[in-house]
Structure formats: C-alpha cells, structure tokens
Amino acid sequence: MASAAHAWRRDPRSLLDALLGAADEVTVRRVDAAWNALDTAARLSSAAAVNE
DSSP states (O other): OHHHHHHHHHOHHHHHHHHTTTSOHHHHHHHHHHHHHHHHHHHHHHHHHHHO
C-alpha cells in the first residue's frame, strides 16, 4: 500500500492510466478530458495564488 501511495504522489497519471488499461475508448477519452480540466484548474489556481 505504501508503494502505491508513493507512486501516486510521484506520478498520478501513470496509476490512472493503469486503472484505465481495460476501459473502453469512450471512457478513456472522458476520463482524459476530466483529468485535463482538473489539471488546468489546478494550474490556474496556483498561478492566481502566486499573483496575490
């Protein structure tokens, strides 16, 4: 469990990709879109915090 937690912190996308390995193409695209939207929101939030 500790190894999985460390891997998640180091590279969360790789673990997500592993979980989606058997998923259908539509699910993979939907999760990819959600991941990218959350990633963009996090970057924008970080940038806003730095500019304050």
